[in-house]
Amino acid sequence: MATILFFGRLRDAVGTNALAATLPDDVRDTDAVRSWLGSDHPALCDPSVRIAVNAEMTAANRAVGDGDEIAFLPPMSGG
Amino acid sequence: MIRVQPEPFDPAAELAAFIAGAKGAGAVASFTGLVRGDDNVSGLELDHYPALTGKAVAAIGEAARARFGLAALAIVHRFGALAPGEPIVFVAAAAAHRRAAFRAVDYMMDRLKTEAPFWKREHGPDGPRWIEARGSDVEDRARWG
Numbered sequence A: 001m002a003t004i005l006f007f008g009r010l011r012d013a014v015g016t017n018a019l020a021a022t023l024p025d026d027v028r029d030t031d032a033v034r035s036w037l038g039s040d041h042p043a044l045c046d047p048s049v050r051i052a053v054n055a056e057m058t059a060a061n062r063a064v065g066d067g068d069e070i071a072f073l074p075p076m077s078g079g
Numbered sequence B: 001m002i003r004v005q006p007e008p009f010d011p012a013a014e015l016a017a018f019i020a021g022a023k024g025a026g027a028v029a030s031f032t033g034l035v036r037g038d039d040n041v042s043g044l045e046l047d048h049y050p051a052l053t054g055k056a057v058a059a060i061g062e063a064a065r066a067r068f069g070l071a072a073l074a075i076v077h078r079f080g081a082l083a084p085g086e087p088i089v090f091v092a093a094a095a096a097h098r099r100a101a102f103r104a105v106d107y108m109m110d111r112l113k114t115e116a117p118f119w120k121r122e123h124g125p126d127g128p129r130w131i132e133a134r135g136s137d138v139e140d141r142a143r144w145g
Helices: A009-014 A030-038 B011-021 B050-068 B098-115 B135-142
Strands: A002-006 A018-021 A050-053 A069-073 B002-005 B027-034 B043-048 B072-078 B080-082 B087-095 B118-124 B127-131
Touching: A002 A009, A030 A050, A030 A069, B002 B050, B011 B027, B011 B072, B011 B087, B027 B098, B050 B072, B050 B087, B050 B098, B072 B098, B087 B098, B098 B135
Parallel strands: A002 A069, B002 B072
Antiparallel strands: A002 A018, A050 A069, B027 B087, B043 B080, B043 B118, B072 B087, B118 B127
């Protein structure tokens, strides 16, 4: 089971802020997670949306598996 | 001193405490960001990613300390529900001379706007609306390399 989090407008686009999901066998990295969920929620595929794994920003595709927390982050707006 | 909190804070008290702790520095600069008092905005909501926010904000502070040789720095950032006119962020820098203090505050704000995991939602007459960093915020951030 992986935990998948959605922030900002992605919360509305997906309809929830968190999912507990069993990753399909062929979904083993962040690019694959994005394509897998993006087929139902195209907002996740926008290049401005970044991914963090276990609360660390990813700069490139990264392996993920059971127990990981995968967060989809739209452009940030602090301050 | 870095805090991320849902409670309101008093920027005057924050600045007084910061100056009291910055003995030996020759210059203190600070910035307070407020929720804009637009007639059409009844409130603001700040979503954030708690597991990431603290360390992202701390990393911005540490980068400013190293880059500008700061003697001390403060970042206070709110999350949750805010009303128009309320302080949302307070940033302060203490340095030997004013230029480093001014620049450090500007730098920290540019990075907070674009790299701290906060997401703003405005509540207005047409319902809630997510606000994202503007192109000008990204250009401001890019000035620092």
